[in-house]
Amino acid sequence: MRAKGVSAVSENSLFLPNAVFVSDSTSVTDIFHEIANQLSAEKLVKKQFLPEIIKREEKYPTGIDLSPVNKNLPNIAVPHTEGEFVNTRLIVPVSLMTAVPFKNMIDPDQELPVKFLFLILNNDPAGQANILAQIMDFLRLTPVANLQELFKLTEPDKIYRFLSEHFK
Template identity: 65%
Template sequence: VKGDFIAHILEREKQYPTGIDTSPISKDLPNVAIPHTEGEFVNTRMIVPIELVHPVKFHNMIEPDKELDVKFLFMILNNDPEGQANILAQIMDFLNSTPVEQLKQLFSSKSTSEIYEFLTKHF
Protein backbone atom coordinates (compact mmCIF):
# COMPACT_ATOMS: atom_id res chain seq x y z
CA VAL A 1 0.00 0.00 0.00
CA LYS A 2 1.02 3.61 -0.32
CA GLY A 3 2.11 5.76 2.62
CA ASP A 4 -1.23 7.52 3.09
CA PHE A 5 -3.28 4.31 2.90
CA ILE A 6 -4.27 4.21 6.59
CA ALA A 7 -5.43 7.84 6.60
CA HIS A 8 -7.63 7.14 3.58
CA ILE A 9 -9.02 3.94 5.11
CA LEU A 10 -10.02 5.88 8.24
CA GLU A 11 -11.54 8.74 6.22
CA ARG A 12 -13.52 6.38 4.01
CA GLU A 13 -14.72 4.43 7.05
CA LYS A 14 -16.19 7.68 8.47
CA GLN A 15 -18.11 8.29 5.23
CA TYR A 16 -19.02 4.70 4.36
CA PRO A 17 -18.83 2.35 7.37
CA THR A 18 -18.05 -1.30 6.69
CA GLY A 19 -19.02 -3.07 9.92
CA ILE A 20 -21.25 -6.11 9.44
CA ASP A 21 -23.49 -7.46 12.17
CA THR A 22 -23.27 -11.24 11.81
CA SER A 23 -25.94 -11.97 14.43
CA PRO A 24 -28.65 -12.54 11.75
CA ILE A 25 -26.46 -15.39 10.47
CA SER A 26 -25.59 -16.69 13.94
CA LYS A 27 -25.15 -15.19 17.41
CA ASP A 28 -22.03 -17.38 17.71
CA LEU A 29 -20.10 -15.53 15.00
CA PRO A 30 -17.94 -12.46 15.56
CA ASN A 31 -18.89 -9.26 13.78
CA VAL A 32 -16.71 -8.47 10.79
CA ALA A 33 -15.72 -5.40 8.81
CA ILE A 34 -14.55 -4.97 5.24
CA PRO A 35 -12.40 -1.83 5.28
CA HIS A 36 -11.12 -0.53 1.96
CA THR A 37 -10.26 2.64 0.12
CA GLU A 38 -9.79 3.85 -3.43
CA GLY A 39 -7.37 2.01 -5.71
CA GLU A 40 -5.01 4.97 -6.05
CA PHE A 41 -3.76 4.25 -2.51
CA VAL A 42 -3.06 0.57 -3.17
CA ASN A 43 -0.34 -1.20 -5.19
CA THR A 44 -1.96 -4.61 -5.63
CA ARG A 45 -5.19 -6.57 -5.57
CA MET A 46 -5.97 -9.00 -2.73
CA ILE A 47 -8.13 -9.66 0.29
CA VAL A 48 -6.25 -9.73 3.58
CA PRO A 49 -8.03 -11.64 6.38
CA ILE A 50 -7.17 -10.21 9.80
CA GLU A 51 -8.13 -11.65 13.15
CA LEU A 52 -8.01 -8.84 15.71
CA VAL A 53 -6.55 -9.61 19.12
CA HIS A 54 -9.00 -7.15 20.71
CA PRO A 55 -12.33 -6.10 19.22
CA VAL A 56 -12.40 -2.70 17.50
CA LYS A 57 -15.50 -0.52 17.17
CA PHE A 58 -16.80 -0.09 13.62
CA HIS A 59 -19.98 1.57 12.52
CA ASN A 60 -22.56 -0.73 10.99
CA MET A 61 -22.71 -0.71 7.19
CA ILE A 62 -26.52 -0.97 7.24
CA GLU A 63 -27.21 1.22 10.30
CA PRO A 64 -24.32 3.75 10.38
CA ASP A 65 -25.43 5.21 13.74
CA LYS A 66 -24.95 1.81 15.39
CA GLU A 67 -21.48 0.68 16.55
CA LEU A 68 -20.34 -2.92 16.47
CA ASP A 69 -17.48 -4.69 18.22
CA VAL A 70 -15.59 -6.23 15.31
CA LYS A 71 -13.22 -9.15 15.75
CA PHE A 72 -12.37 -10.08 12.14
CA LEU A 73 -11.53 -8.00 9.06
CA PHE A 74 -11.51 -8.75 5.39
CA MET A 75 -9.24 -5.90 4.29
CA ILE A 76 -9.69 -5.21 0.59
CA LEU A 77 -6.64 -4.05 -1.31
CA ASN A 78 -7.69 -3.26 -4.85
CA ASN A 79 -5.84 -1.11 -7.34
CA ASP A 80 -8.61 -1.70 -9.92
CA PRO A 81 -11.47 0.75 -9.21
CA GLU A 82 -13.82 -1.20 -11.48
CA GLY A 83 -13.59 -4.34 -9.33
CA GLN A 84 -14.18 -2.86 -5.84
CA ALA A 85 -17.94 -3.52 -5.69
CA ASN A 86 -17.44 -7.01 -7.07
CA ILE A 87 -14.97 -7.97 -4.35
CA LEU A 88 -17.24 -6.53 -1.65
CA ALA A 89 -20.18 -8.52 -3.05
CA GLN A 90 -18.10 -11.72 -3.12
CA ILE A 91 -17.22 -11.33 0.56
CA MET A 92 -20.86 -10.67 1.47
CA ASP A 93 -21.95 -13.73 -0.55
CA PHE A 94 -19.27 -15.83 1.16
CA LEU A 95 -20.55 -14.82 4.60
CA ASN A 96 -24.18 -15.47 3.66
CA SER A 97 -23.69 -18.76 1.83
CA THR A 98 -21.05 -20.50 3.95
CA PRO A 99 -22.55 -22.82 6.61
CA VAL A 100 -22.31 -21.41 10.13
CA GLU A 101 -20.20 -24.34 11.38
CA GLN A 102 -17.64 -23.63 8.66
CA LEU A 103 -17.59 -19.91 9.47
CA LYS A 104 -17.03 -20.81 13.12
CA GLN A 105 -14.06 -22.91 12.01
CA LEU A 106 -12.63 -19.94 10.07
CA PHE A 107 -13.10 -17.47 12.90
CA SER A 108 -11.62 -19.82 15.48
CA SER A 109 -8.51 -20.55 13.39
CA LYS A 110 -5.37 -19.40 15.15
CA SER A 111 -2.75 -19.73 12.46
CA THR A 112 -2.21 -17.90 9.21
CA SER A 113 -1.89 -21.16 7.33
CA GLU A 114 -5.24 -22.46 8.69
CA ILE A 115 -7.02 -19.27 7.61
CA TYR A 116 -5.33 -19.36 4.20
CA GLU A 117 -6.21 -23.02 3.65
CA PHE A 118 -9.81 -22.47 4.69
CA LEU A 119 -10.29 -19.47 2.41
CA THR A 120 -8.54 -21.20 -0.50
CA LYS A 121 -10.95 -24.12 -0.16
CA HIS A 122 -14.20 -22.23 0.61
CA PHE A 123 -13.96 -18.72 -0.83
Protein backbone atom coordinates in the same frame (compact mmCIF):
# COMPACT_ATOMS: atom_id res chain seq x y z
CA MET B 1 0.45 -8.18 14.58
CA ARG B 2 1.78 -11.34 12.98
CA ALA B 3 1.96 -12.23 9.34
CA LYS B 4 3.50 -15.41 8.00
CA GLY B 5 4.09 -17.07 4.73
CA VAL B 6 5.62 -16.59 1.36
CA SER B 7 4.26 -14.57 -1.50
CA ALA B 8 4.12 -17.43 -4.00
CA VAL B 9 0.47 -17.78 -4.97
CA SER B 10 -1.54 -18.20 -8.13
CA GLU B 11 -2.42 -15.11 -10.14
CA ASN B 12 -6.16 -15.71 -9.63
CA SER B 13 -6.09 -15.88 -5.84
CA LEU B 14 -7.54 -13.08 -3.74
CA PHE B 15 -5.32 -14.08 -0.80
CA LEU B 16 -1.57 -14.06 -0.14
CA PRO B 17 0.03 -15.98 2.72
CA ASN B 18 2.09 -12.92 3.67
CA ALA B 19 -1.04 -10.73 3.82
CA VAL B 20 -2.99 -12.55 6.55
CA PHE B 21 -2.90 -11.08 10.03
CA VAL B 22 -3.77 -11.70 13.64
CA SER B 23 -3.94 -8.55 15.75
CA ASP B 24 -4.21 -7.92 19.46
CA SER B 25 -4.78 -4.18 18.92
CA THR B 26 -7.86 -2.73 20.55
CA SER B 27 -8.65 0.25 18.30
CA VAL B 28 -9.50 0.63 14.64
CA THR B 29 -6.69 3.16 14.13
CA ASP B 30 -4.07 0.90 15.74
CA ILE B 31 -5.19 -2.04 13.61
CA PHE B 32 -4.96 0.06 10.45
CA HIS B 33 -1.49 1.32 11.44
CA GLU B 34 -0.19 -2.22 11.94
CA ILE B 35 -1.69 -3.58 8.75
CA ALA B 36 -0.67 -0.58 6.64
CA ASN B 37 2.94 -0.85 7.82
CA GLN B 38 3.11 -4.51 6.84
CA LEU B 39 1.30 -4.04 3.53
CA SER B 40 3.53 -1.10 2.69
CA ALA B 41 6.65 -3.16 3.45
CA GLU B 42 5.31 -5.78 1.01
CA LYS B 43 4.66 -3.02 -1.59
CA LEU B 44 0.96 -3.94 -1.68
CA VAL B 45 -0.21 -0.41 -0.82
CA LYS B 46 1.00 3.14 -1.45
CA LYS B 47 2.23 5.64 1.12
CA GLN B 48 -1.16 7.42 1.27
CA PHE B 49 -3.03 4.20 2.10
CA LEU B 50 -3.02 4.63 5.89
CA PRO B 51 -4.52 8.13 6.13
CA GLU B 52 -6.98 7.32 3.36
CA ILE B 53 -8.31 4.10 4.91
CA ILE B 54 -8.71 5.83 8.29
CA LYS B 55 -10.55 8.74 6.65
CA ARG B 56 -12.78 6.45 4.60
CA GLU B 57 -13.69 4.27 7.59
CA GLU B 58 -14.72 7.39 9.53
CA LYS B 59 -16.86 8.69 6.66
CA TYR B 60 -18.21 5.37 5.34
CA PRO B 61 -18.23 2.75 8.14
CA THR B 62 -17.78 -0.89 7.20
CA GLY B 63 -18.96 -2.89 10.23
CA ILE B 64 -21.41 -5.67 9.33
CA ASP B 65 -23.77 -7.33 11.80
CA LEU B 66 -23.74 -11.05 10.99
CA SER B 67 -26.58 -11.94 13.38
CA PRO B 68 -29.10 -12.02 10.48
CA VAL B 69 -26.95 -14.77 8.93
CA ASN B 70 -26.57 -16.56 12.26
CA LYS B 71 -26.68 -15.20 15.81
CA ASN B 72 -23.63 -17.31 16.73
CA LEU B 73 -21.35 -15.59 14.22
CA PRO B 74 -19.18 -12.61 15.22
CA ASN B 75 -19.51 -9.29 13.45
CA ILE B 76 -17.06 -8.44 10.69
CA ALA B 77 -15.85 -5.32 8.89
CA VAL B 78 -14.80 -4.86 5.27
CA PRO B 79 -12.58 -1.77 5.28
CA HIS B 80 -11.28 -0.47 1.98
CA THR B 81 -10.22 2.68 0.21
CA GLU B 82 -10.01 3.90 -3.35
CA GLY B 83 -7.93 1.93 -5.83
CA GLU B 84 -5.43 4.74 -6.36
CA PHE B 85 -3.94 4.00 -2.92
CA VAL B 86 -3.24 0.30 -3.50
CA ASN B 87 -1.03 -1.70 -5.88
CA THR B 88 -2.96 -4.94 -6.18
CA ARG B 89 -6.30 -6.77 -6.02
CA LEU B 90 -6.47 -8.72 -2.77
CA ILE B 91 -8.48 -9.55 0.33
CA VAL B 92 -6.47 -9.15 3.53
CA PRO B 93 -8.00 -11.24 6.34
CA VAL B 94 -7.41 -9.97 9.87
CA SER B 95 -8.41 -11.98 12.93
CA LEU B 96 -8.84 -9.79 16.01
CA MET B 97 -7.94 -11.30 19.36
CA THR B 98 -10.30 -8.86 21.09
CA ALA B 99 -13.52 -7.47 19.64
CA VAL B 100 -12.96 -3.91 18.44
CA PRO B 101 -15.81 -1.41 17.96
CA PHE B 102 -16.52 -0.49 14.33
CA LYS B 103 -19.41 1.66 13.24
CA ASN B 104 -22.22 -0.24 11.52
CA MET B 105 -22.32 0.09 7.72
CA ILE B 106 -26.15 0.18 7.76
CA ASP B 107 -26.60 2.35 10.88
CA PRO B 108 -23.46 4.47 11.42
CA ASP B 109 -24.72 5.65 14.83
CA GLN B 110 -24.45 2.08 16.09
CA GLU B 111 -21.12 0.49 17.07
CA LEU B 112 -20.59 -3.23 16.55
CA PRO B 113 -17.99 -5.38 18.32
CA VAL B 114 -16.01 -6.76 15.36
CA LYS B 115 -13.79 -9.88 15.51
CA PHE B 116 -12.68 -10.32 11.90
CA LEU B 117 -11.79 -8.04 8.99
CA PHE B 118 -11.85 -8.73 5.28
CA LEU B 119 -9.80 -5.70 4.22
CA ILE B 120 -10.22 -5.10 0.50
CA LEU B 121 -7.32 -3.94 -1.66
CA ASN B 122 -8.43 -3.26 -5.20
CA ASN B 123 -6.52 -1.27 -7.78
CA ASP B 124 -9.34 -1.89 -10.30
CA PRO B 125 -11.99 0.76 -9.55
CA ALA B 126 -14.67 -1.19 -11.41
CA GLY B 127 -14.05 -4.29 -9.28
CA GLN B 128 -14.60 -2.94 -5.72
CA ALA B 129 -18.24 -3.99 -5.55
CA ASN B 130 -17.35 -7.34 -7.10
CA ILE B 131 -14.95 -8.25 -4.27
CA LEU B 132 -17.46 -7.12 -1.65
CA ALA B 133 -20.12 -9.26 -3.36
CA GLN B 134 -17.73 -12.25 -3.31
CA ILE B 135 -17.17 -11.78 0.43
CA MET B 136 -20.91 -11.54 1.07
CA ASP B 137 -21.56 -14.66 -1.04
CA PHE B 138 -18.85 -16.51 0.90
CA LEU B 139 -20.53 -15.55 4.19
CA ARG B 140 -24.00 -16.45 2.90
CA LEU B 141 -23.09 -19.76 1.24
CA THR B 142 -20.50 -21.20 3.63
CA PRO B 143 -21.97 -23.46 6.33
CA VAL B 144 -22.16 -21.69 9.70
CA ALA B 145 -19.98 -24.37 11.35
CA ASN B 146 -17.22 -23.65 8.81
CA LEU B 147 -17.49 -19.89 9.38
CA GLN B 148 -17.30 -20.43 13.14
CA GLU B 149 -14.14 -22.48 12.58
CA LEU B 150 -12.61 -19.67 10.48
CA PHE B 151 -13.45 -16.96 12.99
CA LYS B 152 -11.82 -18.94 15.83
CA LEU B 153 -8.49 -19.36 14.01
CA THR B 154 -5.60 -17.35 15.45
CA GLU B 155 -2.70 -18.42 13.23
CA PRO B 156 -2.17 -16.63 9.90
CA ASP B 157 -1.11 -19.78 8.04
CA LYS B 158 -4.27 -21.64 9.14
CA ILE B 159 -6.49 -18.70 8.17
CA TYR B 160 -4.80 -18.58 4.77
CA ARG B 161 -5.24 -22.33 4.24
CA PHE B 162 -8.90 -22.20 5.27
CA LEU B 163 -9.70 -19.32 2.91
CA SER B 164 -7.68 -20.83 0.06
CA GLU B 165 -9.75 -24.00 0.36
CA HIS B 166 -13.22 -22.53 1.06
CA PHE B 167 -13.40 -19.09 -0.59
CA LYS B 168 -14.68 -19.60 -4.11
